Amino acid sequence: MNRDDRKPRKPLGISRRSFIKGAGAVAAAAGLVRVRPTAADEKTLPAGVVEKFGPEAATIELNINGKPATLEVEPRVTLLSAIREHLGLTGTKLVCDRGACGACTVHLDGKPVTACMVLAIDARGHQITTIEGLGTPSNMHPVQAAFVESDALQCGFCTPGMVMSVAAALERNPAATTDEIKHATAGNICRCGTYPHVFAAALRAVKPEPAGSARSVRAAKDA
Numbered sequence: 001m002n003r004d005d006r007k008p009r010k011p012l013g014i015s016r017r018s019f020i021k022g023a024g025a026v027a028a029a030a031g032l033v034r035v036r037p038t039a040a041d042e043k044t045l046p047a048g049v050v051e052k053f054g055p056e057a058a059t060i061e062l063n064i065n066g067k068p069a070t071l072e073v074e075p076r077v078t079l080l081s082a083i084r085e086h087l088g089l090t091g092t093k094l095v096c097d098r099g100a101c102g103a104c105t106v107h108l109d110g111k112p113v114t115a116c117m118v119l120a121i122d123a124r125g126h127q128i129t130t131i132e133g134l135g136t137p138s139n140m141h142p143v144q145a146a147f148v149e150s151d152a153l154q155c156g157f158c159t160p161g162m163v164m165s166v167a168a169a170l171e172r173n174p175a176a177t178t179d180e181i182k183h184a185t186a187g188n189i190c191r192c193g194t195y196p197h198v199f200a201a202a203l204r205a206v207k208p209e210p211a212g213s214a215r216s217v218r219a220a221k222d223a
Contacts, residue, residue, distance in 0.1 A: 053121060060124055064089070065133025071120075079123045080104045080115035083130060091131035093157050102188035105161035106130050112168040114187075131160040134167060142205045143167045150201035154192035162188050166202045174207040 053075040061070050064087060071086045080097075083089045083106070092115055095103040099117040106115045107129035135141035140148070143166050153159040162185060169176050169184035176184070181202040190198065 058121070060121055062120065062123055062128060063126065064128050065130060066127075073120050075119065075121055077120045078116050079106070079118040079120050079128070082120035082123075083115060083128075089130050089132050091160050093160055095157055100189070101158070101161070102165065102185075103158050103161040105164040105188065107164060107168060110168065110171065112165050112184075129164075131163060134163065141167060143170065143202070146201040146204040147198075150197050150204055152194055152197040152201040154194055158188060158190045158192075162190065162198055166198070166205070170202070170205060170207075176202070176206055178203060 055074070057072045057074045059070060059072050061068055062082065063069075064083070069087055071082060073082055073086060077086075080092060080094060083092050084094060092106055093103040094116070095101045097116050099114040102114060104115040105112050107113075108118070108123065108126050110127070110129075135144045141163075143163050147153060147159065147163055152162070165185045165188050166181065169181060173180060178199055181199055185198065185202075
């Protein structure tokens with residue numbers, strides 16, 4: 001070992017601690033910038049201007065079940081939290097809170113999304129439908145009525161999300177097959193194991209194809 005090797009080494013310009021702090025600051029700043037504003041937001045922003053939020057709460061307007069709702073939320077608040085905690089629509093369930101179980105499924109412009117994975121501010125300018133907006137106890141949606149008739153629930157936590165996924169699938173294809181229903185509900189977990197009843201309910205709500213159509217002939221052959 002020579003004399004130079006015994007000299008203490010100078011610390012690097014960037015320490016592990018400073019690197020982590022810097023990365024955290026960048027991530028926090030990135031989370032407050034909306035890179036992809038909705039079409040409604042783009043109309044109100046000058047060209048080249050990026051909308052920023054936070055850290056304080058902001059007043060936003062959401063279209064929930066066909067009605068405007070004004071609420072004040074922080075940028076980090078999810079659509080699920082806004083629906084349940086700020087608007088009191090508790091039909092949409094909080095279960096996994098990570099987009100894995102499908103219990104919080106709602107419709108965004110008619111398409112099923114997990115509300116826990118969407119920020120409330122990003123839902124502005126979109127049509128949001130929750131289980132409460134799909135139908136009422138006195139005037140149920142056909143899928144809701146089919147779930148009741150087929151006893152397609154046990155604990156009920158997954159049921160609203162299941163109903164929303166099935167309703168969206170039948171909106172796309174009113175004559176959906178069993179395989180199409182299974183594909184549509186692949187992201188919905190039922191821990192009680194009522195899948196057979198869920199599929200039976202979905203098929204009960206399916207509108208049959210006209211007799212003689214290619215699809216109805218294939219269905220008859222498969223049966």
